[in-house]
Amino acid sequence: MNNLSAWERMEIVHNKNRPTVNDYIPAIFTRFMEFHGDRLFGDDAAIIGGIGFLSDVPVTVLAQVKGKTLDENRRTNFSMPHPEGYRKALRLARQAEKFHRPVICLVDTPGAYCGIEAEKRGQGEAIAKNLAEFMTLKTPVISVVLGEGGSGGALALAVCDELAMLSNALYSVISPRGAASILWKDGSKEKEACEILKITAEDLSRFGVCDKIIKEPDGGAQSNPEQTADSIYEYLVDAVARLKTVPADKLTENRYKKFRKIGMFTE
Amino acid sequence: MDIEELFKVVKARFTDDSHNSPDKNEVRDVEIPQDLLFKCPRCSNVFYNDEFVNNRKVCPKCNYHARLTWQERLEMTADEGSFIPFDENLHSLNPIGFPRYEEKVQKCASDCHTNEAIVTGECTIRGYRCVIGIMDSHFMMASMGSVVGEKITRAFEYATQKKLPVIMFTASGGARMQEGIVSLMQMAKTSGAVKLHSDAGGLYIAVMTDPTTGGVTASFASLGDITIAEPKVLIGFAGRRVIEDTIRQRLPDDFQSAEFQQDCGFVDMIVERGMMRRRLSNILKLHGFPKERGNKPVKNEE
Numbered sequence: 001m002n003n004l005s006a007w008e009r010m011e012i013v014h015n016k017n018r019p020t021v022n023d024y025i026p027a028i029f030t031r032f033m034e035f036h037g038d039r040l041f042g043d044d045a046a047i048i049g050g051i052g053f054l055s056d057v058p059v060t061v062l063a064q065v066k067g068k069t070l071d072e073n074r075r076t077n078f079s080m081p082h083p084e085g086y087r088k089a090l091r092l093a094r095q096a097e098k099f100h101r102p103v104i105c106l107v108d109t110p111g112a113y114c115g116i117e118a119e120k121r122g123q124g125e126a127i128a129k130n131l132a133e134f135m136t137l138k139t140p141v142i143s144v145v146l147g148e149g150g151s152g153g154a155l156a157l158a159v160c161d162e163l164a165m166l167s168n169a170l171y172s173v174i175s176p177r178g179a180a181s182i183l184w185k186d187g188s189k190e191k192e193a194c195e196i197l198k199i200t201a202e203d204l205s206r207f208g209v210c211d212k213i214i215k216e217p218d219g220g221a222q223s224n225p226e227q228t229a230d231s232i233y234e235y236l237v238d239a240v241a242r243l244k245t246v247p248a249d250k251l252t253e254n255r256y257k258k259f260r261k262i263g264m265f266t267e
Numbered sequence: 268m269d270i271e272e273l274f275k276v277v278k279a280r281f282t283d284d285s286h287n288s289p290d291k292n293e294v295r296d297v298e299i300p301q302d303l304l305f306k307c308p309r310c311s312n313v314f315y316n317d318e319f320v321n322n323r324k325v326c327p328k329c330n331y332h333a334r335l336t337w338q339e340r341l342e343m344t345a346d347e348g349s350f351i352p353f354d355e356n357l358h359s360l361n362p363i364g365f366p367r368y369e370e371k372v373q374k375c376a377s378d379c380h381t382n383e384a385i386v387t388g389e390c391t392i393r394g395y396r397c398v399i400g401i402m403d404s405h406f407m408m409a410s411m412g413s414v415v416g417e418k419i420t421r422a423f424e425y426a427t428q429k430k431l432p433v434i435m436f437t438a439s440g441g442a443r444m445q446e447g448i449v450s451l452m453q454m455a456k457t458s459g460a461v462k463l464h465s466d467a468g469g470l471y472i473a474v475m476t477d478p479t480t481g482g483v484t485a486s487f488a489s490l491g492d493i494t495i496a497e498p499k500v501l502i503g504f505a506g507r508r509v510i511e512d513t514i515r516q517r518l519p520d521d522f523q524s525a526e527f528q529q530d531c532g533f534v535d536m537i538v539e540r541g542m543m544r545r546r547l548s549n550i551l552k553l554h555g556f557p558k559e560r561g562n563k564p565v566k567n568e569e
Contacts (some may be wrong), residue, residue, distance in 0.1 A: 114505030124484035124504035131458035152485045159455050173451040174444045198447045226439040260454040263413035264360040
């Protein structure tokens with residue numbers, strides 16, 4: 001299980017039976033209720049936002065929604081958010097700060113949506129704003145990459161105090177297919193690109209991006225969704241307990257340092 | 268008529284000795300002198316290069332503001348002799364062991380006479396002191412890797428400490444995929460540095476130049492207190508081809524232009540190159556920064 005290639009993990013992540021946030025949210029949180037809308041344009045079904053209890057702690061949950069059927073995926077746009085999705089997330093994150101609730105982000109997206117409307121409504125600006133605002137949010141932020149962490153569309157929910165990844169999850173600056181089509185003008189070489197890009201949880205731990213790998217059962221999360229949900233739950237309870245004791249100023253200082261030190265260069 | 272056609276006709280006329288008109292095939296390969304003419308990528312009109320350069324590399328016909336090297340931008344922006352560069356000795360490593368990456372960076376560095384795709388430093392503009400960053404699209408399409416991210420972050424941190432305004436001339440193809448996830452993290456890092464500068468009361472002016480796209484649009488480039496764009500430049504998140512592939516239809520020509528972004532509400536004002544120094548210095552004056560020295564005009568200033 002530990003020796004799977006990035007490509008093999010990608011096949012596990014793309015398995016249509018892999019649990020989504022629709023499975024995890026009821027399994028991990030109690031009394032969860034969803035809040036809709038960014039108060040500016042509309043509501044984006046690609047991101048669920050809401051509040052619930054994690055054990056006995058009220059938390060805000062922001063989760064990217066993959067569907068299992070074509071109908072579900074049509075509704076959630078294959079988990080590719082529009083700007084209003086990111087703006088809803090920011091609105092609810094600020095509310096979390098106001099009411100001293102930790103924020104739990106569940107990341108699972110191929111990337112932010114690329115389309116005319118998304119451009120017109122400022123996809124770039126929406127993501128940028130999240131990066132900046134989450135950096136100084138005075139409440140704990142914990143992100144868990146469940147399946148795909150697709151570039152800026154994932155990062156917009158992953159400026160956090162701690163980033164965890166399920167053991168088969170991937171997180172990349174560009175999709176392997178996209179990289180292959182740029183590098184070799186041939187999208188079908190995505191398997192090769194997949195290995196070159198260094199996108200597994202273990203790779204990301206080495207870069208200081210991933211702080212915790214949550215082990216999936218053999219065969220991947222889909223072989224035992226309950227057990228996977230339990231593992232995520234245990235990690236979150238532990239992380240929230242640790243981070244809640246850190247004073248807000250120290251928390252944001254540490255968060256900035258976490259990202260500040262990432263980069264490889266000589267001087 | 269495009270340049271190749273024009274040259275073919277000219278060459279055909281010169282070689283016509285009136286006995287037998289030249290076979291078209293003989294003059295198919297014509298050499299166009301590299302530095303003689305400029306063909307505008309927007310309107311396809313052709314001009315003498317001298318005319319184009321004297322017009323600050325702005326298309327005389329359609330007003331497209333073409334890409335500049337960092338040296339040209341600096342010369343047009345900063346007061347002469349005022350620029351003090353930062354971090355000229357940072358050099359990128361190869362985080363994911365990407366094939367031939369070091370080679371490529373080194374070649375760009377020697378071609379562009381700078382260590383990386385952004386030049387940062389401190390200067391005065393018409394006497395007003397600021398921290399400045401200039402991205403150069405000739406350097407790997409000014410993609411953002413570790414060094415670009417670090418230079419931007421340090422520039423903002425320095426400005427925060429010294430209570431200086433920051434002016435960033437942005438241009439980029441986005442995050443530098445050759446550095447893998449490390450390049451994505453530069454988006455968070457630079458955005459964090461902008462936020463801390465902003466929270467400390469700092470002024471940040473983003474000047475979007477051709478092309479500002481991808482992970483740079485989705486980070487520090489979109490976080491200015493004031494966002495300026497040059498006329499006709501490309502500004503967007505996703506690449507045009509990616510969108511066309513997604514939606515399977517052709518996009519209108521002005522899609523993602525500076526003017527389009529202003530209509531959509533993401534650009535405060537579009538400023539002509541010849542007016543840029545005056546605009547920037549006026550903004551600094553309006554924010555109460557002191558004038559430090561005389562304002563000797565730079566070459567080509569209006």
